[in-house]
Amino acid sequence: MKNPPAVSLPLKILSTGHALPPNRVDSSELDRRLGRRPGYVEKRSGIACRYHASADASQSELAAAALNDALRRADLDPASVDLLLYASAIAVQALPFSAAHVLRASRLPAGTAAFDINASCVSFIQALQVAGGLLNGGAYRRIAIVSADLASRGIDWADEESALIFGDGAACAIVERGDGSSGIIAGLLETYPEGIEYCEIRAGGTRRNPRAGIADSDFLFHMDGRRIFRQASALIEDFFRRLLARSALQLADLATVIPHQASHLSLEHMRRRLGVPNSALIDIYRERGNQVAASIPSALHAAFSSGRLIAGRPALLIGTAAGLTLSGLTFLP
Known part of the structure; x- marks a missing residue:
């Protein structure tokens, strides 16, 4: 590649953040829990450890922790974010939309625009494209995109094929239009x-x-x-x-x-x-x-x-x- 390709939508990643539940679940623990020989779960799943939230943990609070982490890492003022996009597969509840729950749990001020984007496991990619369009259309100046899923809440332990591979977590990216050198x-x-x-x-x-x-x-x-x-x-x-x-x-x-x-x-x-x-x-x-x-x-x-x-x-x-x-x-x- 002689020269960088042209960007169609200027966009700059200002900061990223993440959050994990405190409960780390090693594959060796699942071997014991499921009555399997040592090393079985890691060999079958390819995972050494994952994190599972407790039964009373909040998905929106985990999402907010990732958002707050991204704000802290770049020393960004929460009030400078004028749109929150929540990009996840599973909703906090059917109604109201999940972004409202995340907004309430976060450091962003009340009144911040917020909505959900759901394309299952690729929700974040679609949210990033939407953010690029909104930033370049002048509708918003700075957007926080947050994804959080508690996959452990839906695990069917009778189905090893899926039960062994899932972990919980949240992550965030804060973006703005930038100067056009990135996007x-x-x-x-x-x-x-x-x-x-x-x-x-x-x-x-x-x-x-x-x-x-x-x-x-x-x-x-x-x-x-x-x-x-x-x-x-x-x-x-x-x-x-x-x-x-x-x-x-x-x-x-x-x-x-x-x-x-x-x-x-x-x-x-x-x-x-x-x-x-x-x-x-x-x-x-x-x-x-x-x-x-x-x-x-x-x-x-x-x-x-x-x-x-x-x-x-x-x-x-x-x-x-x-x-x-x-x-x-x-x-x-």
């Missing part, structure tokens, strides 16, 4: 609803409720891992190629690749099938597990805080999600 290059979003039932929690909306009919299992996470991995694997390579073409980039141009931390198999697919080198790949899965929508911004925070986002060098956010949805975004830090 979004291109984005791509596609949904293939023939896979809609492969990954779902059926309760929480109008489809399953006390009047329409509901069972306790409807509140738990259900995944057909083999089918969803097969569907996603068949689509992701061409999706990746078209996103790079839309961005006028080649794989070698990417200094940083930040994928959804879906599973150790998905990350290995990034390495082997897509050819992403370890030097570019941000992989926090072994110490966090799959944090649902919080995975991508948590990995972004790891890259931002460790200096692995390089000014003038393209970076990529990419992931698959329930729906089945594929999302990607290239940007200059």
Whole structure:
């Protein structure tokens, strides 16, 4: 790459932050809890540890902790944020919207604009695109994007395929328009609803409720891992190629690749099938597990805080999600 590609939406990441519940769950603990031989859970899941919130912990307070962490790291005035976007897969409750709960728990002043964006595990990518459009349209000056999911609340411990991979967490990015030297290059979003039932929690909306009919299992996470991995694997390579073409980039141009931390198999697919080198790949899965929508911004925070986002060098956010949805975004830090 001779010259940095042009950005379509100027945007500057001012700060990032994250938050974890205090309860660290090592895979060795799950071996004992599930009556498995030592090393079984880590070998099957690819995870050494993850964090699970207590039964009485608040999702909105965890989200607010990540937001407050981002404000503190850059010494930003909470009143300077004029929009809060809450980008997560699971709502705090059905009504009102989750961003209102996060706003109340945060240091942002009452009256701050706020709303939710939900594209399951890739919610943060879509929120970043929305933020870019709103900043460049002049509607807002500074936007906080927060993702938080308590995946442990929906674990079905009878289903090892999904039960072993999830962790809880929250992360935040605070962005403004900047001077145009950084920003979004291109984005791509596609949904293939023939896979809609492969990954779902059926309760929480109008489809399953006390009047329409509901069972306790409807509140738990259900995944057909083999089918969803097969569907996603068949689509992701061409999706990746078209996103790079839309961005006028080649794989070698990417200094940083930040994928959804879906599973150790998905990350290995990034390495082997897509050819992403370890030097570019941000992989926090072994110490966090799959944090649902919080995975991508948590990995972004790891890259931002460790200096692995390089000014003038393209970076990529990419992931698959329930729906089945594929999302990607290239940007200059």
